[in-house]
Amino acid sequence: MTAVTDPRTTADPTPAKSRSRFWSKFLANPAAILGGVLVLFFVTVAALAPILPIFDPTATDWLAVRKAPSAEHPFGTDEIGRDVLSRMIWGAQASLLAGVVSVAIAVLLGVPLGVLAGYARGWTDAAISRVTEALLAAPFLILAIALAAFLGPSLTNAMIAIGLSAMPIFIRLARAQTMAVMTEDYVESARAIGLGHIALIGRYILPNIFPPILVQSTLTIATAIIAEASLSFLGLGQQPPAPSWGSMLNIAKNFLEQAPWMALYPGIAIFLVVLGFNLLGDGLRDALDPRDH
């Protein structure tokens, strides 16, 4: 968090040097690399879903109902004979999309509001801060459930609900970071030479508050993926027959004794992709932190 306020980063005259320092720190961290590999793996699988030689994720086969894992169906089949592996691969699209889109909503709404609050101060700051506090008062998932309930159950509405619920974190972060950057000498000098508000924000504030926002975004994608899976598990996210990991688990819990594989694999997938984003986020934070350990 202190990355942008530390004079060693902000006063660094050679961005290329700090970029290479970032990469050397990031690549020396095995956990961060593991996180990156996990994320890359799931992104690739989700992107290649249409061209992979797998079953149709919605095609039912009444002759293969709840079949245990076999060579034909490596992760088994579900209660109406659909292939669990291909539903998981297509479900990865829903999960990753939900993670990225909801965080994009949170960042695109939250960062401008936070920068505005930190930059303008006074009553603008007071108003934005009070609204942020009010939004933070309701627990993330309860707010998302309530919003999804009122907006109606669908993947799009789940993403909007998660995005709005995650927004206050970014308002707070952007506000605090902007206030820190505003005290720097180079901002003072830029002001002294008469640079306008927009230019000052675009050229000095946004680039300097970017690293902590990036770290927070990565970690929030992990939370958003769990939130989407939770909403879909409750029936408030992706609607059947379209596949999603959360809704697969919702059905699987009714067949625990007869078909445990239906519950096992989607859960492992959620765990691995969330772990990936968490490791990546932690790794980015360490690599972007100018305080050498």
Added chain:
Amino acid sequence: MLAFLGRRVLIAIPTIILISIFVFGMQKLLPGDPVLAMAGEERDPEVLEYLREKYRLNDPIPVQYLNWIGNALRGDLGISLRTNQPVLELIGQKLPVTIQLAVMALIIAMVIGIPAGVLSAYKKGTWIDWVANTVALSGLSVPNFWLGIMMILLVSVQLGWLPASGYRPLSEDPIQSIKTMLMPAFVLGTAIAATLMRHTRSAMLGVLKSDYVRTARAKGLSERVVLVKHALRNALVPIVTVTTLLFGELLAGAVLTEQIFTIPGFGKLVVDAVFNRDYAVVQGIVLCTGVAFIAMNILADAAYRVLNPRMKDQ
């Protein structure tokens, strides 16, 4: 202390008003006419008009809000469409169940999280630290509803050790009640334990570097005394604050945990309300959790002042 509490409560009032505006505004997000949702199959214009009058939906929106908040302040959060019970009464009935679950989960989380954090900080850089960190990160990455499903599969279906459902109130049958709550509390407690472990570790790392710990060691005190009496005691200040703030996470986690283990608590109430389109209940729950969360925040600040003598004069 009283002046401090009074000031904090005053600051909280605008936030609570804003929460109430959000909660009221939620019903305006509903697509279409709310009266049609209330009336169900009924399409008689007279009935619809009667409902509109009854719920004063013909009033301007600010007036509707003032009516709603006025009733809420008198403890009237509306009537559940499904059970015809007052919303506040319904919440009051379900809350003790969730509190039992949350308290048990918090005890489990503290028993695991705090010692793990202390050990991990004390053995920083060793394999113990690495294992504790890996387990904590895994705990944060596991969706708790999936962990619940897997626990049912292993502990109830395969081993037959604990029941997967069948909640009994604590007052009726305490032993059975604790038995049925043990697995859900463990599931809910794991994510909290992971968060507590991470906070304890960082608090302890800060304290272990401090001068008074070095002095205590220089005096020749045993490592156990240094660790527990000098270091942990000081590290507990931020840990207590964090624990109070974990209330929101516990409540959100309870929604899913209660769903899996069919526990008739607060979380099950909100999910059932969502599916029955029982909007007054959903609004009531969000409003109550918001206000409770602010109260917990004030409590956390107060605890911080009580525990940290340096804050007393400020």
